Amino acid sequence: xxxxxxxxxxxxxxxxxxxxxxxxxxxxxxxxxxxxxxxxxxxxxxxxxxxxxxxxxxxxxxxxxxxxxxxxxxxxxxxxxxxxxxxxxxxxxxxxxxxxxxxxxxxxxxxxxxxxxxxxxxxxxxxxxxxxxxxxxxxxxxxxxxxxxxxxxxxxxxxxxxxxxxxxxxxxxxxxxxxxxxxxxxxxxxxxxxxxxxxxxxxxxxxxxxxxxxxxxxxxxxxxxxxxxxxxxxxxxxxxxxxxxxxxxxxxxxxxxxxxxxxxxxxxxxxxxxxxxxxxxxxxxxxxxxxxxxxxxxxxxxxxxxxxxxxxxxxxxxxxx
Amino acid sequence: xxxxxxxxxxxxxxxxxxxxxxxxxxxxxxxxxxxxxxxxxxxxxxxxxxxxxxxxxxxxxxxxxxxxxxxxxxxxxxxxxxxxxxxxxxxxxxxxxxxxxxxxxxxxxxxxxxxxxxxxxxxxxxxxxxxxxxxxxxxxxxxxxxxxxxxxxxxxxxxxxxxxxxxxxxxxxxxxxxxxxxxxxxxxxxxxxxxxxxxxxxxxxxxxxxxxxxxxxxxxxxxxxxxxxxxxxxxxxxxxxxxxxxxxxxxxxxxxxxxxxxxxxxxxxxxxxxxxxxxxxxxxxxxxxxxxxxxxxxxxxxxxxxxxxxxxxxxxxxxxxxxxxxxxxxxxxxxxxxxxxxxxxxxxxxxxxxxxxxxxxxxxx
Numbered sequence: 001x002x003x004x005x006x007x008x009x010x011x012x013x014x015x016x017x018x019x020x021x022x023x024x025x026x027x028x029x030x031x032x033x034x035x036x037x038x039x040x041x042x043x044x045x046x047x048x049x050x051x052x053x054x055x056x057x058x059x060x061x062x063x064x065x066x067x068x069x070x071x072x073x074x075x076x077x078x079x080x081x082x083x084x085x086x087x088x089x090x091x092x093x094x095x096x097x098x099x100x101x102x103x104x105x106x107x108x109x110x111x112x113x114x115x116x117x118x119x120x121x122x123x124x125x126x127x128x129x130x131x132x133x134x135x136x137x138x139x140x141x142x143x144x145x146x147x148x149x150x151x152x153x154x155x156x157x158x159x160x161x162x163x164x165x166x167x168x169x170x171x172x173x174x175x176x177x178x179x180x181x182x183x184x185x186x187x188x189x190x191x192x193x194x195x196x197x198x199x200x201x202x203x204x205x206x207x208x209x210x211x212x213x214x215x216x217x218x219x220x221x222x223x224x225x226x227x228x229x230x231x232x233x234x235x236x237x238x239x240x241x242x243x244x245x246x247x248x249x250x251x252x253x254x255x256x257x258x259x260x261x262x263x264x265x266x267x268x269x270x271x272x273x274x275x276x277x278x279x280x281x282x283x284x285x286x287x288x289x290x291x292x293x294x295x296x297x298x299x300x301x302x303x304x305x306x307x308x309x310x311x312x313x314x315x316x317x318x319x320x321x
Numbered sequence: 322x323x324x325x326x327x328x329x330x331x332x333x334x335x336x337x338x339x340x341x342x343x344x345x346x347x348x349x350x351x352x353x354x355x356x357x358x359x360x361x362x363x364x365x366x367x368x369x370x371x372x373x374x375x376x377x378x379x380x381x382x383x384x385x386x387x388x389x390x391x392x393x394x395x396x397x398x399x400x401x402x403x404x405x406x407x408x409x410x411x412x413x414x415x416x417x418x419x420x421x422x423x424x425x426x427x428x429x430x431x432x433x434x435x436x437x438x439x440x441x442x443x444x445x446x447x448x449x450x451x452x453x454x455x456x457x458x459x460x461x462x463x464x465x466x467x468x469x470x471x472x473x474x475x476x477x478x479x480x481x482x483x484x485x486x487x488x489x490x491x492x493x494x495x496x497x498x499x500x501x502x503x504x505x506x507x508x509x510x511x512x513x514x515x516x517x518x519x520x521x522x523x524x525x526x527x528x529x530x531x532x533x534x535x536x537x538x539x540x541x542x543x544x545x546x547x548x549x550x551x552x553x554x555x556x557x558x559x560x561x562x563x564x565x566x567x568x569x570x571x572x573x574x575x576x577x578x579x580x581x582x583x584x585x586x587x588x589x590x591x592x593x594x595x596x597x598x599x600x601x602x603x604x605x606x607x608x609x610x611x612x613x614x615x616x617x618x619x620x621x622x623x624x625x626x627x628x629x630x631x632x633x634x635x636x637x638x639x640x641x642x643x644x645x646x647x648x649x650x651x652x653x654x655x656x657x658x659x660x661x662x663x664x665x666x667x668x669x670x671x672x673x674x675x676x677x678x679x680x681x682x683x684x685x686x
Contacts, residue, residue: 062497069467108656163656
């Protein structure tokens with residue numbers, strides 16, 4: 001085990017797969033010579049060369065479309081969107097070409113698309129989004145969102161090895177703020193939920209950066225026993241883990257950093273309403289960003305993104321219900 | 322300089338360009354006609370089945386454009402890869418997809434290439450090295466460029482090819498693919514199937530400059546070919562492929578042709594001047610190749626009969642096949658982790674040029 005940041009853990013996983021499997025190549029804007037906008041691939045071009053750490057034209061549709069072509073003839077491309085926000089420019093290739101290929105033609109598309117996502121640093125409306133729900137709504141794509149360094153590595157490896165298109169959400173705010181013990185070498189983290197903290201008075205169901213917000217908000221909440229369930233994977237969604245947590249806790253708070261309408265948490269809430277109604281001891285409560293673009297100015301951004309305080313207050317109210 | 326019949330001629334009277342058929346044997350030239358006859362017969366049968374209510378949705382054909390896909394595909398090796406468009410049924414025929422599977426596909430039957438999951442010409446049989454198109458055009462230009470990128474990265478002498486229409490040149494993916502292929506000098510052939518109309522929109526409302534002229538701006542050649550001459554299509558593609566596998570980069574080929582039917586079977590094409598259709602009818606690619614093959618002493622009527630009989634049998638077989646089981650509608654969304662890897666496989670490559678080569682010179686993976 002080595003202690004490393006979330007960012008280094010992603011690098012470690014990518015490097016691991018690049019060394020083990022010469023079919024793996026990285027494609028993206030400024031990922032080679034520059035090492036990536038966030039330096040995830042820093043030093044890679046020296047080890048693996050410019051062919052496998054490819055600085056592409058500034059063309060997101062091009063990155064995804066050519067990755068699909070390379071995948072169906074045997075490569076395993078990992079695409080980096082410089083910011084998750086820019087994936088909108090490659091949307092059609094993901095939804096209509098990559099997502100539907102296997103269902104239509106029985107031809108799997110083994111690509112991984114990394115999306116540096118999320119706000120909290122004055123990135124403004126085009127560098128702060130959490131677009132995971134766009135892809136959850138589109139059949140044929142897996143969507144994962146690790147929250148710890150260990151999972152970041154294990155899930156990038158599992159994504160590359162998965163024969164299907166995987167959207168890998170990596171939260172920018174976790175890159176350097178989150179550190180943890182990470183196993184050496186090769187391992188895979190399954191696309192299933194994990195209990196981040198045990199508890200039985202209330203469960204906070206969330207994923208990505210909001211796992212840390214939830215843990216902080218509920219670390220010491222008037223002595224209440226609060227479970228935090230880290231979904232880790234949004235497609236497939238670990239329904240069993242969600243229903244089991246609701247069964248154990250009877251009170252549910254769902255936290256999304258994404259805009260509220262039709263966010264991942266909406267799907268979780270629908271699942272709980274449909275299949276765990278009898279287990280509930282109060283209303284299903286959601287905390288998410290309101291449906292506005294993520295604003296630039298710090299006080300405005302702080303007013304929009306779910307904060308430790310908002311989550312704590314929601315927990316307090318529900319506990320009292 | 323003007324010449325007259327009394328001028329003395331010095332030197333051979335051959336054009337500078339090699340004759341398009343120089344690389345084609347008699348078998349090739351008959352094979353090209355045969356493939357075009359199959360495409361036409363399958364589509365005519367499918368149109369009848371559509372009118373009988375046996376083909377759900379609408380039906381889209383490539384009547385009058387048979388030379389574009391057949392000629393180009395004839396030049397492609399087994400290990401090459403293709404992304405096929407909806408007017409290019411001939412590509413599937415040449416690569417070895419069976420007529421019964423194609424007709425089953427149109428009718429949404431279980432035995433269709435997509436088992437009823439997608440309709441009409443939205444299919445690609447991965448066992449023949451072909452990827453089926455999506456309706457968003459020209460998305461497949463990027464997919465073909467990506468295949469070519471993989472070939473180049475692995476140092477393989479292979480080539481990717483895709484078709485797209487005049488309307489496709491207006492979308493951003495056209496630019497992204499042309500630029501990407503030019504920057505990386507990829508072994509890819511882009512065939513612009515200029516059939517004069519994108520649904521109802523004529524080319525004069527689609528572009529101010531013929532897109533074939535844009536190729537130079539992306540750093541590779543663009544050539545215009547008579548898209549109704551199957552041998553010319555073959556020759557242009559053969560040359561482009563040769564350049565591609567030798568490291569010479571991409572080629573844009575404009576196949577000048579005409580969409581002789583509506584966009585789909587539901588479209589009466591009233592926006593197309595009748596005189597234009599009449600003019601192009603005189604240039605029918607099947608008639609033209611039939612005339613050439615007849616001159617070679619081949620019984621074209623017998624060939625037509627043979628094709629007709631094969632398509633009749635295929636239709637019978639397709640009609641006898643079941644519709645897909647509704648219980649399977651949600652199956653096959655994700656490929657299982659522990660299942661065998663599925664990649665595009667080699668297709669049929671009938672051009673005599675491939676079998677005439679010494680084994681060491683044959684294109685391989």
